[in-house]
Amino acid sequence: MPELPEVEVTRLGISPAVVGQTISAVTVRQPRLRWPVSPIVERLAGRRVKNVTRRAKYLIFDCGDGDLIVHLGMSGSLRVVPADTPVRKHDHVDIRFGKVLLRLHDPRRFGSVLWAPHGETHPLLAHLGIEPLSDELTGTRLRAMAVGHRAAIKQFLMDGRRIVGIGNIYANESLFLARISPFAPAGHISVARCERLALAIRTTLTGAIRAGGSTLRDFVGGDGKPGYFQQTYQVYDRTGAPCRACGSPVRRRVQGQRATFYCGSCQR
DNA sequence: CGAAACTCCTGAGCGC
DNA sequence: TGCGCTCAGGAGTTTC
Numbered sequence: 001m002p003e004l005p006e007v008e009v010t011r012l013g014i015s016p017a018v019v020g021q022t023i024s025a026v027t028v029r030q031p032r033l034r035w036p037v038s039p040i041v042e043r044l045a046g047r048r049v050k051n052v053t054r055r056a057k058y059l060i061f062d063c064g065d066g067d068l069i070v071h072l073g074m075s076g077s078l079r080v081v082p083a084d085t086p087v088r089k090h091d092h093v094d095i096r097f098g099k100v101l102l103r104l105h106d107p108r109r110f111g112s113v114l115w116a117p118h119g120e121t122h123p124l125l126a127h128l129g130i131e132p133l134s135d136e137l138t139g140t141r142l143r144a145m146a147v148g149h150r151a152a153i154k155q156f157l158m159d160g161r162r163i164v165g166i167g168n169i170y171a172n173e174s175l176f177l178a179r180i181s182p183f184a185p186a187g188h189i190s191v192a193r194c195e196r197l198a199l200a201i202r203t204t205l206t207g208a209i210r211a212g213g214s215t216l217r218d219f220v221g222g223d224g225k226p227g228y229f230q231q232t233y234q235v236y237d238r239t240g241a242p243c244r245a246c247g248s249p250v251r252r253r254v255q256g257q258r259a260t261f262y263c264g265s266c267q268r
Numbered sequence: 269c270g271a272a273a274c275t276c277c278t279g280a281g282c283g284c
Numbered sequence: 285t286g287c288g289c290t291c292a293g294g295a296g297t298t299t300c
Binding site: 270271272273274275276278279280281282283284 | 286287288289290291292294295296297298299300
């Protein structure tokens with residue numbers, strides 16, 4: 001499930017329970033995730049987590065002499081649970097802090113648990129694009145990045161080498177909010193429309209994070225699934241349903257192996 | 269260089 | 285109830 005808002009809500013949810021705490025044990029039940037779990041991770045006991053930050057969809061735990069880096073992939077979730085919580089299928093990694101532990105659950109195993117020594121940037125994080133919620137994302141910047149690119153704007157938005165954190169759901173939602181066709185060649189979009197798109201991305205992502213804020217306590221405590229949040233989408237997964245703006249049916253098309261949802265009359 | 273296809277993995281939902 | 289098929293929120297790698 002995790003797109004940037006879910007990752008950010010996870011960060012906010014688990015931070016109070018782990019920041020300032022010392023790792024007492026680590027259990028790796030399944031090291032074969034998207035990338036092999038770094039062997040160092042099993043030897044992290046004794047380190048104190050100084051901070052938890054986020055870069056793109058990576059969660060970064062500052063352990064002093066290095067960073068523990070966690071990506072949730074398509075199906076991953078991180079929760080803080082009592083240390084005696086029974087292990088379920090797909091509970092691959094536990095980072096224990098005394099009486100509680102941070103547990104990674106990931107059925108599809110597209111997530112990853114990595115390590116980067118202090119001062120070094122992990123290769124996977126070395127070529128990431130700009131953060132969509134930073135002030136780097138502006139219409140002019142977007143326009144400058146898109147010039148010369150013939151690829152469809154939706155696929156361009158999902159390319160993490162330009163802008164990070166925009167997954168399939170929010171690419172669809174942002175383009176709807178900006179009233180821009182997902183099929184428009186990225187390089188042909190005017191500055192004015194890029195301005196609208198930059199604003200739409202910011203609005204969509206911050207709105208989703210705010211919606212997730214109400215479920216923060218779901219990340220600490222019980223042994224259920226993280227609540228994430230039930231959002232009402234404008235177009236995502238609404239094939240055939242009436243566009244919330246004009247009433248014409250939402251359409252679905254496959255674009256670059258991913259489903260694209262859009263309103264053919266609102267988005268041009 | 270850019271763009272598109274391919275790949276990893278499990279589970280849910282659907283038609284029969 | 286079971287089987288086979290399709291699809292799913294990511295993103296690095298390969299191929300053209």
